[in-house]
Amino acid sequence: MQSSIRSGRPEARIVLQPLAAPSVLGYFALASALIVYGSWFAGGWGTEKDPSSFFPFLLLFGGVGQLGAALWSYRARSAVGAALHGSWAAFWMGLGVIYLLVTTKTITVPPRDAHWGSLGQWMIYMSVITFTTAFADLARDRVGFLAQAVLGAAAACAAVALLLGSSGWEEVAGWLFVAAAAVAIFAGTALMMGAIYGRAFIPQRGGKADPVAYEHGDPGVKVGQ
């Protein structure tokens, strides 16, 4: 029976709201930015001028898109998703604005294989944070752990490269970013396909999914649209 406001302490009920996993968007956005920036950073293609063409992509998909995934991760009860995607979203938005300011000739940045102290400093802390979220993800998602462990190592190598101005370390870091992107794509794809086809594509705790849904309802009440 429901209580009235005056007749005593109201009843409480814990309400669980199922969502599509925000980390699908999060991993896809992260991987996209990593592929573009990592392969360029490694010296695999392009010139010093190319960031002026690809910075809007880093800023908006790697940044804003991933931030959206991070904030929905709170509702999805994904602590790792919120911390990982939120941290890297902020990084890509910041790096995007750096190259925006370079494009408008407001600031200058060192060439790709030269010492760049401030970005090297940021890479140190991105590495620490990414290894931290990787350890947390090891509790349930080994593919997510692998993606973050490789990404943490890539950021550490990038920190060394930028602080020393070493093109060799830069090449290692850039291709590690791309490797992390490949694992992140697998993690995001497995999450999406697992939800759509109703079976786990990667080993996870919790067994086969059986979501609560009313198939004749609106989106949200049923799964999908």
Place this chain on the structure above:
Amino acid sequence: MAQIERHATPREADPGGDGTPPARIHLAPIAPPATLGLFGFFASTMVVSTWLLGWWGTATGSPPTMFEIAAFFGGVAQFAAGLWCIRARDYIGSALLTMWGTYWMAWGFIQALAAAHVITVPPLTTPQQGFAVWFIPLALFTSLGAVAALRENLPLFTVLATVGAGSAFVCGGFWGGDTTWIKVGAWLFVIGACAAWYTGAMVLFEYSWGRVVLPFGVIPGLMKLSRAANRPGARISAPVEYGLGQPGARRVP
């Protein structure tokens, strides 16, 4: 809505019989928002404080490529995490993560205007009272948060106490153009930033692993959590989940 009113019986519409509508409190679980905010604070504070301490970079060459990520990570991300703390019913996080988020965004504005040559940021030896005054409310409210954190855990108290004290030193340093005071404040910020990483990781690990990994530093009797929170491996939460459901109906890592 009209249909519901038509079908509601007097008993359903007024179960207490005292003329008031029925009420039920809905509690909705979310992932802990503080971790992202504390990580943003950690990274931004480390980068800028170690620069203030002269560990790396140059006085004028570093800020133009340093402020952008600080404005988004320490700023936008920390601010968003602080707003989600309202949903998490977390008084300290909702007030202080949002406040420090706005600080980093505002500092980013200053540096952006300097990079665009609209304003000039003077060297640390020049008194900057218009900037120093920012740190009066920051020191006051962060220190009040430290007093509140005495009911939570020692790592969070350490974050707020050192950052609150550091803000007071930095305020004095910028007010008088005294680099010694600024460096004392920067050292306190470095300690606070490391404690912020620990606090964020402590919360994240406990949530993901379902048991204590990093000790919570609880003083029994003074703080809300039990002594068990200090023991790695102890279970201190029992979340409500539908294990076969989608994210939201259950915790995900």
